[in-house]
Amino acid sequence: MSTTVEEKDRPRQSGATPSGGGPAGPAEAAGPAPGTGGGTAAGESDGFDQDLLPAPRNAPRRLLLSLVRPHRATVALAAVLLLLQQAAVQAGPLLVAIAIDRAVPAAAGGDYGPVTAVALVYLACAAGSGVLLYGFITVSARACQGLLLDLRGRIYRQAQALSLDFHDRYTSGRLISRSTSDVQSLRDLMDEGLQELVIVTVSVVYIVALLCYLDIGLGGAALFSFVPLALLVRGFRRRSGVLFSRRSSAIATVIVKFNETLNGIRPVQAFRRERRNDEEFRTLNKHHERVNGGTILELARFVVTSRLIANTVTAGVVLWGAYRVAEGELALGVLAAGALYLRRLYDPLDRFAMILNYYESATASLHKIAGLLAQRPDVPEPERPVTLPGRPADRPGREVVFEDVSFSYRTGGEVLPRFSLTLRAGETTAVVGATGAGKSTLAKLLARFYDPTGGRVLMDGTDLRELTTPELRRGVVMVTQEAFLFSGTVAENIALGKPDATREEIEAAARAIGAHEFITALPEGYDTDVRKRGGRISAGQRQLVAFARVLLADPSVVILDEATSSLDIPGEKAVQRAMATALRGRTALVIAHRLSTVVTAHRVLVMSAGRIIEDGSPAGLIADGDGQFSDLHRAWRDSLV
Ligand SMILES: Nc1ncnc2c1ncn2[C@@H]1O[C@H](COP(=O)(O)OP(=O)(O)OP(=O)(O)O)[C@@H](O)[C@H]1O
Numbered sequence: 001m002s003t004t005v006e007e008k009d010r011p012r013q014s015g016a017t018p019s020g021g022g023p024a025g026p027a028e029a030a031g032p033a034p035g036t037g038g039g040t041a042a043g044e045s046d047g048f049d050q051d052l053l054p055a056p057r058n059a060p061r062r063l064l065l066s067l068v069r070p071h072r073a074t075v076a077l078a079a080v081l082l083l084l085q086q087a088a089v090q091a092g093p094l095l096v097a098i099a100i101d102r103a104v105p106a107a108a109g110g111d112y113g114p115v116t117a118v119a120l121v122y123l124a125c126a127a128g129s130g131v132l133l134y135g136f137i138t139v140s141a142r143a144c145q146g147l148l149l150d151l152r153g154r155i156y157r158q159a160q161a162l163s164l165d166f167h168d169r170y171t172s173g174r175l176i177s178r179s180t181s182d183v184q185s186l187r188d189l190m191d192e193g194l195q196e197l198v199i200v201t202v203s204v205v206y207i208v209a210l211l212c213y214l215d216i217g218l219g220g221a222a223l224f225s226f227v228p229l230a231l232l233v234r235g236f237r238r239r240s241g242v243l244f245s246r247r248s249s250a251i252a253t254v255i256v257k258f259n260e261t262l263n264g265i266r267p268v269q270a271f272r273r274e275r276r277n278d279e280e281f282r283t284l285n286k287h288h289e290r291v292n293g294g295t296i297l298e299l300a301r302f303v304v305t306s307r308l309i310a311n312t313v314t315a316g317v318v319l320w321g322a323y324r325v326a327e328g329e330l331a332l333g334v335l336a337a338g339a340l341y342l343r344r345l346y347d348p349l350d351r352f353a354m355i356l357n358y359y360e361s362a363t364a365s366l367h368k369i370a371g372l373l374a375q376r377p378d379v380p381e382p383e384r385p386v387t388l389p390g391r392p393a394d395r396p397g398r399e400v401v402f403e404d405v406s407f408s409y410r411t412g413g414e415v416l417p418r419f420s421l422t423l424r425a426g427e428t429t430a431v432v433g434a435t436g437a438g439k440s441t442l443a444k445l446l447a448r449f450y451d452p453t454g455g456r457v458l459m460d461g462t463d464l465r466e467l468t469t470p471e472l473r474r475g476v477v478m479v480t481q482e483a484f485l486f487s488g489t490v491a492e493n494i495a496l497g498k499p500d501a502t503r504e505e506i507e508a509a510a511r512a513i514g515a516h517e518f519i520t521a522l523p524e525g526y527d528t529d530v531r532k533r534g535g536r537i538s539a540g541q542r543q544l545v546a547f548a549r550v551l552l553a554d555p556s557v558v559i560l561d562e563a564t565s566s567l568d569i570p571g572e573k574a575v576q577r578a579m580a581t582a583l584r585g586r587t588a589l590v591i592a593h594r595l596s597t598v599v600t601a602h603r604v605l606v607m608s609a610g611r612i613i614e615d616g617s618p619a620g621l622i623a624d625g626d627g628q629f630s631d632l633h634r635a636w637r638d639s640l641v
Pocket residue numbers: 035036037038039040168409410411412415433434435436437438439440441442
């Protein structure tokens with residue numbers, strides 16, 4: 001039966017401090033208590049706000065412009081179509097005025113020419129505006145679709161590009177919320193509101209201009225009514241902006257909870273957390289509902305007040321106009337056209353509130369998306385990248401040097417105090433130590449998931465920070481405990497590190513690792529979809545696929561976080577053989593959980609509280625007899641008999 005380091009080491013932690021052999025890579029400077037910083041919950045200690053990430057003030061505007069830029073020709077065409085369409089629509093009341101004041105009196109005198117002409121122009125305008133509106137809607141919808149497609153793609157690319165440090169702090173549920181509900185708010189604005197907003201804006205300009213043309217008094221009254229309406233809109237926007245930002249955060253917390261529950265569905269069911277989760281979910285849902293209710297109330301207030309203003313202005317203008325008609329100062333047709341125009345001016349007010357709603361909701365979402373897109377990876381690409389020096393054919397792997405390295409996670413104290421360590425080319429180094437000792441952190445520095453806080457990590461003398469990501473990933477491959485399989489076929493999963501590999505190469509790698517037999521026994525062999533029925537692959541088999549991946553990718557340095565889950569003896573033997581094949585001829589750092597792995601390594605490092613406290617060959621450390629590793633080895637051996 002296999003035994004993990006943790007199982008045997010944990011009880012010892014509370015007891016005596018380890019004795020014996022000092023570290024070969026000495027810890028040279030003492031920092032704050034190591035290992036103390038790990039437990040801090042993301043975002044609590046450094047004011048990291050997941051919903052309002054720091055971004056320049058103009059980031060949303062710049063984002064919008066950059067999204068529109070590729071579609072500017074389509075947007076310009078849409079604008080021209082709209083201007084023509086509105087000209088056709090707004091000609092209606094003007095034609096009514098002409099008909100009443102000129103064409104009808106002419107017809108009364110027996111001349112039907114003007115009436116016929118007005119009627120024909122009216123018909124042409126109606127038909128033309130329909131065609132133009134169709135053109136505007138299809139053209140602008142095309143631009144909006146392209147824009148949203150681009151935005152979602154950017155969020156996805158950004159999510160992949162940002163460093164682990166960011167993902168440690170920004171929950172995946174929030175990322176999902178940004179690319180779903182926040183993008184949806186923008187889509188709502190574009191589908192439901194933006195076209196209308198543009199139509200309303202253009203129509204307002206046309207109507208006011210036509211009213212002024214017909215009668216400056218009527219135009220002045222319409223303009224004057226915009227003062228209280230503008231104040232109303234300003235107040236509405238201020239209040240609803242806050243509410244929409246809260247609403248977007250509230251829906252994000254609902255999605256985060258949902259996501260967390262589904263990701264942890266096994267522990268949720270195993271520990272009977274369903275009822276508690278239900279309660280927590282209900283609270284979050286209620287909060288969302290309350291915030292949403294606030295936005296609806298705000299909308300209702302706006303609609304009622306704006307209607308009141310509009311009706312008062314219309315009634316006042318009609319009364320005043322009637323008086324002027326009676327006095328002979330205004331033609332009846334002009335008053336009729338004026339009343340029609342005022343109706344057209346104020347009619348969209350109810351819809352305008354809805355549009356403003358969409359607008360505010362979209363603005364709040366755009367701010368959040370812009371904040372996310374403005375983040376720069378903590379592990380940046382080098383400005384002047386270098387390539388790794390060529391490797392002599394007779395030398396396996398590459399030399400790795402941790403030079404005066406120290407490391408703290410952003411959210412806590414120093415996890416690795418300053419140390420230096422050299423991993424000789426072609427050697428397998430096993431790292432053991434209690435949970436939280438810093439083994440994974442050491443491995444992540446070598447994979448450059450993080451950059452050291454102090455010092456450098458060098459591969460054959462080249463600082464990892466000077467390598468481009470593709471160059472680094474060609475040189476260093478990390479195999480994680482869970483040996484993750486992506487959706488796709490077994491063959492595609494093996495070819496992950498070398499997508500252009502031929503089927504022969506894939507099969508050769510699988511054969512060398514000892515995975516060929518189980519793969520050919522799958523329903524469709526190498527073409528079996530790992531996520532489909534029949535494609536279920538056991539934990540041990542997943543590890544074999546991961547080793548075949550390494551063999552095919554052929555990196556110089558391999559980091560292996562050995563799986564903790566115990567396998568049966570034949571299974572473990574197969575994995576052990578596969579590991580030996582995958583690591584042969586490479587420099588390997590293995591976070592070891594099995595005795596069999598440790599004793600076959602060239603070298604063992606024992607870590608405790610961020611420091612390397614023992615360093616030597618397995619046989620040498622065992623022979624020492626009084627170190628932590630020899631105790632561990634004794635306990636392991638005893639557990640196997
Ligand atoms: N993302 C993180 N943010 C903050 N602290 C972290 C983070 N990851 C690990 N830590 C802390 O760093 C310390 C070292 O953790 P690390 O995961 O390297 O230990 P380990 O030896 O690999 O443990 P295990 O064997 O349990 O995986 C611990 O105190 C841990 O709480």
